[in-house]
Amino acid sequence: MTLEMYLDLFSQPCRSxxxxxxxxxxxxxxxKVSLLEGEQYGEEFGKINMIRKAPAIRDGDFCLxxxxxxxxxxxxxxxxxxxxxxxxxxxxxxxxxxxxxxxMGIRMHGSKMFWLRLLIxxxxxxxxxxxxxxxxxxxxxxxxxxxxxxxxxxxxxxAGEQISLADLxxxxxIMQPVGSxxxxxxxxxxxxxxxxRVQAEIxxxxxxxxxxxxxxSQEMVKNMDSSKMQIFKPKxxxxxx
Amino acid sequence: xxGRKAVELxxxxxxxxxxxxxIHIFLNCNKIPHKVKTVAIRKGENRxxxxxxxxxxxxxxxxxxxxxxxxxxxxILKYLATKYDVPGNWYPRHxxxxxxxxxxxxxxxxxxxxxxxxxxxxxxLLPHMTGQPADPLKVERALADLSDTLEKLENMFLKRQPxxCGDDISLADLxxxxxLxxxxxxxxxxxxxxxxxxxxxxRVQSALGDSFGKAHTVLYSLRDRSKAKL
Numbered sequence: 137m138t139l140e141m142y143l144d145l146f147s148q149p150c151r152s153x154x155x156x157x158x159x160x161x162x163x164x165x166x167x168k169v170s171l172l173e174g175e176q177y178g179e180e181f182g183k184i185n186m187i188r189k190a191p192a193i194r195d196g197d198f199c200l201x202x203x204x205x206x207x208x209x210x211x212x213x214x215x216x217x218x219x220x221x222x223x224x225x226x227x228x229x230x231x232x233x234x235x236x237x238x239x240m241g242i243r244m245h246g247s248k249m250f251w252l253r254l255l256i257x258x259x260x261x262x263x264x265x266x267x268x269x270x271x272x273x274x275x276x277x278x279x280x281x282x283x284x285x286x287x288x289x290x291x292x293x294x295a296g297e298q299i300s301l302a303d304l305x306x307x308x309x310i311m312q313p314v315g316s317x318x319x320x321x322x323x324x325x326x327x328x329x330x331x332x333r334v335q336a337e338i339x340x341x342x343x344x345x346x347x348x349x350x351x352x353s354q355e356m357v358k359n360m361d362s363s364k365m366q367i368f369k370p371k372x373x374x375x376x377x
Numbered sequence: 378x379x380g381r382k383a384v385e386l387x388x389x390x391x392x393x394x395x396x397x398x399x400i401h402i403f404l405n406c407n408k409i410p411h412k413v414k415t416v417a418i419r420k421g422e423n424r425x426x427x428x429x430x431x432x433x434x435x436x437x438x439x440x441x442x443x444x445x446x447x448x449x450x451x452x453i454l455k456y457l458a459t460k461y462d463v464p465g466n467w468y469p470r471h472x473x474x475x476x477x478x479x480x481x482x483x484x485x486x487x488x489x490x491x492x493x494x495x496x497x498x499x500x501x502l503l504p505h506m507t508g509q510p511a512d513p514l515k516v517e518r519a520l521a522d523l524s525d526t527l528e529k530l531e532n533m534f535l536k537r538q539p540x541x542c543g544d545d546i547s548l549a550d551l552x553x554x555x556x557l558x559x560x561x562x563x564x565x566x567x568x569x570x571x572x573x574x575x576x577x578x579x580r581v582q583s584a585l586g587d588s589f590g591k592a593h594t595v596l597y598s599l600r601d602r603s604k605a606k607l
Contacts (some may be wrong), residue, residue, distance in 0.1 A: 186533045187484065198473050205388055205479035212472045225460055230451035239486035286433060374518075 139164040140194040142184060144171045145349045148243065149203030150191045151308040155338055155346050156207050156301070160216045164193075170257075172360070174367045204235050207301050219298035230295045233286055234302035242283060242309050245276040248376065249313035254357045258371055259365045268376070276313060276320070283310075284326045292333055299337040307334045308346075315350035386411040388453075389431070389439040392595040393488045393562070395494070395555040396450030397438045403551060405588040407463045426479055451482050454548050467544035477542040481534060481549035485556075492526045493556040493567070496517040500563035501603065523560075523567060531573045539580055546596040553582045554594075562596050564603040 141157065141164045143150040155372055157164055169175050169190045176188045185192035188202045195213075200206055209219045222228050252264045283306060287294050294302040310331070313320055321328045335343045347357070388404065390413055404411050416422045416437050423435045432439045434449055439446065442460075446591045447453055458468035459564045467533045469475045500511050528552070534541040541549040556579070561566050580601035582589050 187480075187529075198476075202480045202488035204483045205476050208479050209472055209476040212475075225456060229445075229447050229452050229456040229460075232455055233447060233449045234450035236451035236482075236486070239483070240491070241474075244487075357488070357497050362597055374522075 137196050140165045140167050141165070142169050142181070142190055142192040142194075143354050144169045145346060146257065147171055147190055148308040149305075150247070151191075151311075151346045151350075152301075152304045153191045153206050153210075155308070155342060156216075156220070157210065158306060158342055158346075158350050160210070160214060160336060162210060172368075179365070189310065191299055192288050194236070196229060196356050204301070204305065206298055207304075211301070219295075221301050222295065226282075226297055226301075231300045231302045234294050235305060237287075238305060238309065242276075242279040242306070245272065246280050246309045246312040248272050248315045249263070249276055249318060250353075251372070251376055253313075253316035253318065254353060255365075256376060258357050258360060258362050259368055260372060261362070264376070280310070280320060280324065282329060284330075288326060288330050293330070295329075299334060303330075303334050307331060308337075311347055315347075315353045317354050384528065385443060387414060388412070389414045389416050389428075389440045389441075391416050391423075391437045392592060393599070394437050395490070395559050396552070398555040398558075398592040398596075399548075399551045400438050400440070400451055400453055400457075400584055402555070403444065403467075405458060405591065407457075407461060407467075409457065409461050409463075410495040422551075437444075446560055450552065451486075452549070458548065463548055466543075468545055468548055471509065474543060476551050478536075478547045481541050481547075482552060485549070485552055487517070488526045488529065489553050489556045491597045492519070492523040493559050496565065497559045497562055500560070501599070515538055520539075520567075527567070527571060527574060535573055535577055539577070546581060550577075550581045554578060555588075558593060560598060562599040562603065564600055 139162065141153060143154055143166060145151055145154065151223070154166075156162075169181065171190060175181060176190060181192075184194055184199055185201045189201055191203050191206060192199065192201045193206050193209075195209075200209060208221055211215070221231060249272055252269055259262050277309060285303070287306070293299050294306065310320060310327075321331060386409065388400055388411055389399075390401055392398055392401065401413070403409075411413075416428065418437065419456065422428065423432075423437060429435055431441075431446065434448065436448065438453060439448055439451055440456070442456075447456060455468055457463070465597075468478055496516070499516045499519050503509075504511050530541070534549075538544060540546050541553060557574075568578060
């Protein structure tokens with residue numbers, strides 16, 4: 137029975153799982169979930185994943201959510217190259233350290249930028265107040281600085297000499313604000329050099345394929361039917377405004 | 378070999394911090410030899426030049442295993458569970474069971490942790506720092522978010538099993554219980570009307586034994602001081 141992966145490539149963690157599976161030649165059925173149309177709240181999806189988030193996988197009877205748990209599971213099951221999630225205790229701990237920090241450390245800030253710049257103006261019909269935008273930008277810049285200085289430092293990749301899940305998870309999050317039209321790499325030489333290395337390891341074709349959607353988001357969001365997205369209004373008011 | 382350096386595991390902890398308590402409990406429960414260095418955040422001990430050199434992010438917990446410095450309780454617990462000979466239920470080797478623990482520990486970061494912490498922040502920390510009373514609207518909002526998380530814990534993770542990830546206690550339960558204890562510091566028992574979570578907590582406390590109470594002494598003192606003020 138084939139592995140099913142429930143993905144929406146607008147979502148950063150979906151991209152990391154997609155890239156990981158493709159890069160490692162793991163065959164799967166791509167089950168498209170359209171998050172912006174609220175498909176994760178439907179009955180069908182609830183059967184796959186009680187947490188109602190994408191990415192999610194169904195491997196026979198086994199269903200799993202959370203991109204990090206998914207990639208670790210796949211790495212083990214398909215015995216992928218050691219560098220992705222090293223067996224060495226200390227190297228693995230470095231990868232886990234980044235994967236743990238990033239939930240609040242960068243993911244939150246990068247996602248927020250995407251919402252503030254593109255989705256909220258579309259759904260709510262108003263621009264986000266300047267002070268909120270400035271605050272979010274400051275948070276994002278702080279995170280990027282930490283990634284450059286503490287996590288990458290003088291190494292080619294976060295865990296050391298080779299690419300790992302940490303770099304994969306980092307790059308997809310950093311690309312999210314880029315999709316909203318904010319070039320976070322500008323003026324950040326170290327980050328740009330790291331990005332080039334990560335892209336080279338993943339392969340430009342696969343990287344571009346995974347990011348095609350998000351990089352076209354400005355145009356796409358413009359053409360979206362905002363009436364279908366009203367389901368997000370309460371979330372927006374609670375989280376962002 | 379003569380003159381061999383003793384194996385030394387040091388953890389830098391503030392027991393008012395939820396993830397620090399999880400590590401404290403894990404080490405004691407599993408009788409892992411270690412040294413604790415207390416870092417009192419409220420006294421700014423995390424901002425000293427020496428501490429900043431150790432951890433530029435000025436946060437707790439930090440683990441130092443000989444020369445190896447590690448932050449993030451999630452990573453630290455998984456490191457300890459792998460390095461030391463602890464029972465297999467903490468961080469199972471079986472891929473599907475391990476995946477369940479990884480699934481919860483990821484979800485924890487953006488659900489249990491921030492929502493429980495925010496209640497404590499609004500009710501205890503901010504008033505303490507600013508000298509102003511807690512903002513009732515903000516507390517209400519924080520409680521609503523937390524309520525949402527508690528419902529998910531009950532209806533998703535604990536739906537058909539006694540512990541968050543299966544039949545036995547794991548790192549998931551340890552991290553969760555420490556977070557859910559935090560609002561108690563302000564005198565608030567967030568589980569009191571939730572029988573499912575109360576029985577889960579009771580099972581967790583049983584499994585952890587003495588180490589649970591010991592780790593929470595500081596929080597209990599804070600609770601008693603908070604209640605005295607009310």
